[in-house]
Amino acid sequence: MLFISTGWTTVGAVREPPLQNRPVAPTLARLSFWVPPQRMAEFEAAYDAKVTPILKAHGLTEFAERGRATPDSIFSRLFEVKTPSEVEEKGKALVREAAWKGILQSLGAAFVMAGRDTLRYEFSPYAATAGPGKVVTAGPGKTVPAGPGTGHWRTYDPTDGLTNGAVFSIIQDREGNLWFGTQGGVSRYDGQTWTTFSTKDGLAADRVGPVFQDRDGDFWFGTSDGLSRYDGKVFTTFTVKDGLVSNWVGQVFQDREGHLWFSTNTGLSKYDGKTFTTFTTKDGLADNRVGQVFQDREGHLWFSTFGSGVSRYDGNAFTTFTTKDGLAGSTVRPIFQDRDGNLWFGTIGGGVSRYDGHTWITFTTKDGLTHNDVQSIFQDRDGNLWFGTIGGGVSRYDRKIFTTFTLKDGLASNWVKQIFQDWEGSLWFSARGGGVSRYDGRAFITFTAQHKSNLKFLD
DSSP states (O other): OEEEETTEEEETTEEEOOGGGSOOOOEEEEEEEEOOGGGHHHHHHHIIIIIHHHHHHTTOOBOSSOOSOOOTTEEEEEEEESSHHHHHHHHHHHHHOHHHHHHHHHHHHHHOOTTOSSOEEEEEEEEEEOOOOEEEOOOOOEEESSOOOOSEEEEOOTTSOBSOSOEEEEEEOTTSOEEEEETTEEEEEOSSEEEEEOGGGTOSOSOEEEEEEOTTSOEEEEETTEEEEEOSSOEEEEOGGGTOSOSOEEEEEEOTTSOEEEEETTEEEEEOSSOEEEEOGGGTOSOSOEEEEEEOTTSOEEEEEBSSOEEEEOSSOEEEEOGGGTOSOSBEEEEEEOTTSOEEEEEBSSOEEEEOSSOEEEEOGGGTOSOSBEEEEEEOTTSOEEEEEBSSOEEEEOSSOEEEEOGGGTOSOSBEEEEEEOTTSOEEEEETTTEEEEEOSSEEEEEOBOOOOEEEEOO
């Protein structure tokens, strides 16, 4: 259980300072090599003798700590740098040096992994302190019927530490850390420092969609190549070989009974901690291409689908709702229940539908919604509803009018995938290709990708 008192966070019997008062961690780079596990000790000796001198000549001295555990086939070392951009600069300098390439070719001939012709290595960001950012005045916003947008936008340069600019999901864990699923792995932000997790740490794949923390505190990451569970120390991966219906996982959800549900492009998987159970159209599901999983206040589970409406599951049977019943569109993305108990369904092309249990009401661009392709729905603490769209920015609805913010107003991207509000009341918007924007009611702050990974395969 989490308690917040006098600016301190208590987790169990451990009391920690609030995020903003934690000491600033150093900016670190990680050098990794893919090596046969049984020859790791032999490779370390060769590394110390041949690689370390070249690294020191480039001002790279090993950091005292070894960092997080990695898979058995990966040899890694950490190096402290002044700024995140220096990681890319150092990496390019090494690649240009003939001695560096020669040493690695020599090591590759001796330690190449089975099935490969060359030694694989990567020099990339590991952890970085957030940069100071810069301020950009906001545009007026688009309001229906009237009313200006408020606040201003602050945009961070590529020195922020986010592992990749394509952000698919955001959550806040029990300790207050923010987690971002991206195209290039997972980033964790503690208020001052960014930490990156990737396949080098045991993640199933670097393209991470959903990020979820279950009741036991474990993290689940849905990827393009399986499902990973992280207990704070090691990653465990589940695939179709373990009973998962598909290796492509779109969402992770835990119901009131503690079962975990995983939506995929070939059906649903339910996990009880021991076994996977699969549901498809053969069981009554509207479509095997499932998007979001949601449980309403009455305990019904709802599943959005791509092209066949939405299915409701009461534990025994599926009931499907389509455009014939009043749903705005056949392809449904987000499902959300507001404080009044109304269910909202964002669709592709049809706008958003509100369902009170009896009737359907649809909102489109004709009503002030910025775009009819709705990707995300959220209600803030003040009761305002926010709709993230595909290409139209984000619309705020106060039950009377819509107010829209777009790229022209300073939003990181007009493609808003997820909306989230943290403990302090700030709203976060994940964007496709533009990073992530934070809104505190006065200013928007945008975090962007730090820089491209310097991945090389030597020949």
